[in-house]
Amino acid sequence: MQEYVELGEELVFVAMGVASVIALAVFAERLIYYKKTLGKKNESYLSEVRNSLQEEPEIHWKTDAGEESIYTRFIQFALRQLKLGRKGLDESLEGQILSEKLELEKRLPILNTLGNNAPFIGLLGTVLGVIKAFYGLGTLGSSGAEVVMRSISTALLATAAGLAVAIPVVMANNYFSRKAKVILQNLEILKKELLSYQMNKTKV
Template identity: 75%
Template sequence: MQDFVEIGENLVFLAMTIASVIALGVFLERILYYRKSMGKLNDQFLTEVRHALHEKPEVTWEAPLTHTSSYWRFVHFALRQIGMNRKGLDESLEGQIISEKIEFEKRLPILNTLGNNAPFIGLLGTVLGVIKAFYGLGTLGASGADVVMRSISTALLATAAGLGVAIPVVMANNYFSRKSKVILQNLEILKKEFIAFQMNKNKV
């Protein structure tokens, strides 16, 4: 049994290492993606679009530096729909928002899963370590106190590793979820203003 417990402990620490690498990879990929739709240039572009919708009878823009941002894609999609004078602008823009939402939430379930389960994996390592410690205590008796204490120390380290993975992962997931919510709310505002713009244009 002792051999199986030791194998289990090693697998737990291996799982923690793999989870850390995966979480770091997802975080870097997502931060690069989100940066395309965040920052001063994107906020400035959003302000210019809203101002033009309020003040100008016709709206066209050159592609700004942030041409890969969700705001740019949404604005140019809306302009194409209005330019073709298609019906159902509301539904078309809502579909575009959903498309952007899917992209923003891509891979976030990985962070959510790791954040929720890493502490339990660490706890499993702790349980295995405690089993190993009690087994050693029963086998070696009082003379094996050093071995028992080392086993308990390793067991607690597994819990610490689980929390060490889970805490930053949960923070990153919350950060991306908040940024996604803000960007999608701005797209909802743009949708309403484009619909109002089209209605006013049709009245003229």
């Protein structure tokens, strides 16, 4: 049984290492994606579009925000729908928002899962380490105190590793989730203003 405990303890540290690598890869991928999606010129472009919807009789927007900008994609999609004069603009824009939401939240469940479970994996390592320590204490008696202390130290290290992985992962997940929420709220605002624009244009 002791062999399985030692193997489990080693696997916990391996799992922590793999989890940290996966979390780092997801963080880097999402950071690059959000940087492309939200360039520096996006906020000014968003304000320009909203002002055009509210003030100008026709909308012809040009932007250097970049084709990969989420707002650029959304506005270009809306303009195509308006030019074609299709009905059901509300449903079309809502579908586009849902499509963008899927992209914004892509891989975030991985961070969420790692952030929620890393402490428990570390705790499992601690439990296994304590079992190992008490087994050594029962086998070696008082003469094995040094070995027992080392085992307990390693056990506590597993919990520390779990927290070291979980805390930054949770922070990263919250950061990207907040970014996604703000973007989606802006898209909802744009949708409402575009529908209002279409309604006013129809009345004219």
